[in-house]
Ligand SMILES: NC(=O)C1=CN([C@@H]2O[C@H](COP(=O)(O)OP(=O)(O)OC[C@H]3O[C@@H](n4cnc5c(N)ncnc54)[C@H](O)[C@@H]3O)[C@@H](O)[C@H]2O)C=CC1
């Protein structure tokens with residue numbers, strides 16, 4: 001059992017804190033958002049993340065998980081302090097370290113004994129040194145700074161955290177190594193490795209992993225675009241490639257580009273890190289360019305089909321950047337909304353979880369429906385931007401009777417081409433043949 005403080009209770013901090021409590025530790029989570037802290041104290045999970053609620057409730061009830069806005073009392077007894085703070089992109093694409101370094105400075109002012117300060121935020125190479133320097137400016141008390149990047153995916157966060165493929169720990173401090181090794185034992189029982197390395201290598205591992213996955217997706221998006229030109233089927237190509245164990249089946253799904261709070265920002269930040277060292281990450285540059293185009297791929301298809309879309313009405317399924325989350329940061333759906341509305345189209349959208357978040361950002365720029373069929377009424381076409389399970393087996397009679405004409409543009413390839421042939425709809429997807437209904 002360890003006493004732990006987690007600073008920042010977003011997707012990463014809240015999952016980290018809850019899962020460490022679940023493995024028997026005493027965890028105090030700190031956030032500057034007083035409203036959020038009050039809601040959590042009242043037992044409310046402030047984000048939509050499958051399976052988090054059960055662990056959250058259990059650990060609050062058993063008094064292993066607490067919340068506060070006060071940094072000093074939260075860290076007083078904590079042996080380990082996790083920083084799970086935002087590192088949003090700055091104007092030039094670099095990671096904004098002001099949250100991390102600001103809290104580091106605050107910690108320097110209040111620590112009274114040795115602490116292990118662990119950076120879980122995604123930060124550029126060299127940040128651990130900057131965190132150490134920020135603390136050292138304020139205190140002579142000994143401490144160790146550890147880089148422990150997080151690899152969880154939203155929507156699978158609890159499972160990813162409890163059963164990680166690997167845990168990366170960057171530190172050369174022997175005491176910190178022992179403490180981190182003890183802390184993570186419950187998570188690596190099934191043989192997944194705890195990989196120790198220096199701080200810089202750990203920091204770069206995180207960016208390299210995210211950028212590699214973003215590159216894999218982008219490569220497939222380009223293959224899909226080429227499939228459309230030459231009449232190949234990207235589903236078959238994906239199966240054929242993925243069966244090679246050196247390639248693997250995962251992260252080969254083409255679509256309307258990667259979004260989310262991490263891939264776009266981390267790929268840009270790695271590019272910027274390279275620039276800072278006069279190093280040109282040319283692959284990363286290409287990934288960013290291709291992804292920017294891919295995000296509005298459905299727009300190209302819609303314009304090809306309709307020509308002018310001024311006054312057209314579109315139904316949109318999916319707003320979240322991927323299924324099983326209410327997160328809309330860098331969601332391709334929102335880029336699409338922007339481009340369509342700019343050209344005079346109107347949109348009614350449905351998403352199972354993300355509507356409230358979208359309303360907070362774009363308000364009444366579009367209309368919202370309470371279910372996936374209501375959005376269809378009188379629309380010129382249905383556009384699919386997120387592959388929520390509830391969209392995958394719909395009532396096609398409802399779709400056909402409610403739309404003005406049965407036209408579907410699918411940015412996530414959620415339907416099997418053989419099945420859709422029987423449905424009597426025009427169906428255009430990514431990297432596959434367009435299905436035109438027989439008249
Ligand atoms: N979202 C994800 O799936 C993953 C995110 N990461 C990285 O983890 C870091 C955090 O990301 P998210 O959890 O998504 O961020 P988030 O934006 O969801 O949450 C950050 C939290 O920190 C709080 N905060 C801001 N300043 C604070 C301060 N001075 N003291 C206490 N709390 C403060 C905010 O109120 C917010 O609740 C980022 O570096 C991100 O790149 C890494 C892996 C996965």
Ligand SMILES: O=C(O)[C@H]1O[C@H](OP(=O)(O)OP(=O)(O)OC[C@H]2O[C@@H](n3ccc(=O)[nH]c3=O)[C@H](O)[C@@H]2O)[C@H](O)[C@@H](O)[C@@H]1O
Pocket residue numbers: 122150151152153154155210213217250251252253254255256257258259260261262263321322
């Ligand atoms: O650093 C982070 O924040 C996290 O970023 C991603 O996780 P996440 O953004 O939650 O979601 P992913 O499932 O990776 O999807 C990212 C984007 O890629 C897209 N994607 C994913 C897979 C695929 O085959 N095709 C594809 O277009 C998704 O639609 C989504 O827009 C990584 O998968 C996590 O390992 C990492 O910890």
